[in-house]
Amino acid sequence: MNRSTTTTAASAALEVPGARLYHEVRGQGPLVALVGSPMGADSFAPLADLLAADHTVLTTDPRGIGRSPLDDPDQDSTPDLRADDLARLIVHLDAGPAAVLGSSGGAVTALALAQSRPDLAHTVVAHEPPLNELLPDRDTLHARTEEMIAVYLAGDVVGAWRLFMANADIAMPDEVVQQMFGGDRDAQAIADERRFYEHELRGTTRWRPDLGALRAVPARVVVGIGEDSAGELCDRASRALAAGIGAEPVMFPGGHTGFAEDPQAFEPRLREVLAGA
Incomplete structure (x- = not known):
């Protein structure tokens, strides 16, 4: 198989109610959609390039993020x-x-698609969805989310991300947090980040899946967890989801963003899952 990591992506914008959705399409073959929230098409491009050797691969900027503008910039983003x-x-x-891989908030999007339009997805891989509603400490998690949003909107960006990492149980040295989220940054990244905190984070983490509906859909629902995510919030939430739908979680290389950190390792495992192995 061609392991080239560069393919030609055709880009376009689709008019939908209230927004214009920037999306890219690569390759030919069975359709695979790679979705994030708030991560956009660029985050999935290296993985999409690998899959495009024998798939049609769809990536997109979610509404309000990146190149997908909204008619109403104050509209909240929900999984539905x-x-x-x-x-x-x-x-x-x-x-x-399609086969759909959703990661993080995109995994919540993918689960919402499985519930609302199961005819459009034969396989849904929900990789580390932050489903706080499925956890016994949900009230504490929601309160912490409200705190980090308030801190962010008050202007303390680094402080908000410190709270975010602590709530997610992701160990990150403070100097790394400072390097990633302090100082001079790209204007679009800042705009996307603000939208995430102000209009996306709350709706994503408070969404509760219909476990009965997910058990009944004809689509195959796979719960994915990063091998390096043990003990983190999304590891706990993913295991709760898997238990709720009567499935065994599937382990993937890397951590919460393994698809972006090492797509060369992530892609073979994803292919195995999509093939039903």
């Missing part, structure tokens, strides 16, 4: 709204049903 956007993209491409 993003799932409707994804459904419209899949229908627009006329290449479904």
Whole structure:
């Protein structure tokens, strides 16, 4: 198989209610959609390049993020709204049903798609969804989320990210947090970050899946967890989801963003999962 990490991506914008969805399409073959929240198309590009050797690969900037502008910039982003956007993209491409990999908030989007439009996805891989509602300490987690949002909106960006990492149980040295989120930064990254805190984080982490519906959908729902994520919030939430739908979680290389940190390691495991291995 061609292991080239560069392919030509065709980009376009799809008009949907209230937004224009920037998306990219690579390759030819069965359709695979790679979705994040707030991560956009660029975060998935290296993985998409690998899969495009024998798949049609869809990536997109979620509404309000990156190159997907909103008619109303103050509109909140919810998993159900993003799932409707994804459904419209899949229908627009006329290449479904698709295999969908969603990671982090994108995994919540993918689960919402499985519930609302199971006809459009034959396989949904939910990689580390932050489903706080499935955890016994949900009230504490929600309170911490509200605190980090308030700290961010008060202007303490680094402080908000410190709280975010602590709430997610992700060990990150303070100097790394300072380096990543302090000082001079790209204007678009700052705009996307503000939208995430102000309009996306709350709706994503408070979304509660319909476990009965997910057990009943014809699509195969796979719960993915990073091998390096043991004990983190999304590891706990993913295991709660897997238990709730009667599935065994599937381990993937890396941590919460393993698909971006080492796509060369992540891609073979994803191929195994999509093949049903």
